[in-house]
Amino acid sequence: MSVVGHQPPPFFKRGPAPLARLAFFVILSLVLLVLDLKYRYLELARQGVATVLYPLQRAAYTPVDLYEQLGGYFSSLAAVQRENVELRRKELESAKWMLRQQHLELENQRLRQLLDMKARQPVTSTLADILHAARDPFSRRVIVDKGSQHGIVAGQAVVDEAGVLGQVTRVYPLQSEVTLVTDKNQAVPVQVVRNGLRTVLFGASDGQLELRFLAANADIQPGDQLVTSGLDGVYLAGLPVAKVLRVDRDAAYTFARIVCEPAAGVEKHGQVLILGLREALQRQVEETEARDRPVKPKRSRRRDG
């Protein structure tokens, strides 16, 4: 307030000093970072904003769509015919396996009934198209065109025709985000086909996979097939995941460095199957324990990507 009782003219008012504003907003974004990274509290807000942005995102996809259509138009007839011949050959080749599979499945069912075992869960699946890779360069994720409106929930496994592709980690109403197996924070419990060795497969950089924490003398060799072990309750057992590329055994380190190559076309775009959620593996409850206290339903254990 000045001496003569006049307010300063309004064009000198600029609010708080820039540094104060900067400090305020920086603290706000740091709080957001911690809330999201550590506690994952912001999923609801993210869903809301994502829903509003969805039309814009679809619109932004049109240039790419047009480009692809143009490319498809100019792809020659010969290439398509060649592909057709190849597909026919493959179909014939796989036909004998398919026929045999039906027979085997029936036999398996009969045997299981005979043994009075719990039948394997029937697998439900949803076909989805990979729209594009997520823009975030720090993780390996793709966006598929099925979301919570189509019954997708976070945690479902995603496979393509060759093997495991990844896991649904975030679901929007009409899209969902799939973290690929090559992401650094994505782990898949696997089993070596040759000897049944169980371990966990992690993503590594440049689109490869890595078996960490296996002893330097572990029985594993280049060319070994890795399939899901099914112990996690997420992936069905026996889905191919990767092939061991090379094994570096260095006496200086406790663990061998084992680099694997994904079986699925992880970096390619196309159609994928989103498998239905498995029921969580129920832990065996001891009968005495069960009598003592009421059994609470176990929640399904899920890993976040």
Added chain:
Amino acid sequence: MNIQPTHSSRRILLPVRQWFILFSLAVAFFLNLIPVGSAVGLPDWVALVLAFWSVREPLRLGMGTAFVVGLMMDVASGSVMGQHPLAYLLLSYAAGGLSRRILWFPLVQQALHILPLLLATQLVMVVTRVVGGADFPGWSYFLGSFSGALFWFPLTFVLLLPQYQPVEKDENRPI
């Protein structure tokens, strides 16, 4: 002699309109949304346009705008909430603080000023994510800043287009 510090041309610019600033930010956001797949070296359009308006009109473009646009980028790109706002805020603050200096230079040297700002923006994002446990995306990630600095020249002309007024030869006018 070049008295007008804003541009090498001697034209006097019309005042900027607020809606055009927001419109250009929206267009940049849309450009960022286009899924380019594995193509590297494309600039972050939003960062570039934010830097442009922070240099040109530091009083018109607040840090609140940078924050909100950053949040939208976070959701659209599926990254961690707070990563883009933090980087854009620092960019907007630094560009606004340097604007008096930058505008004295011709466009090529302006671009040389912008390059470290864009690099610092990307560095903030890398540090945020790597501390958060993500993978380092490789050095090619930083190519986006260099291409962004290259785009400074065409961007200046495009974004200043609505502010140009027709050149009229008036011998009696003093300026």
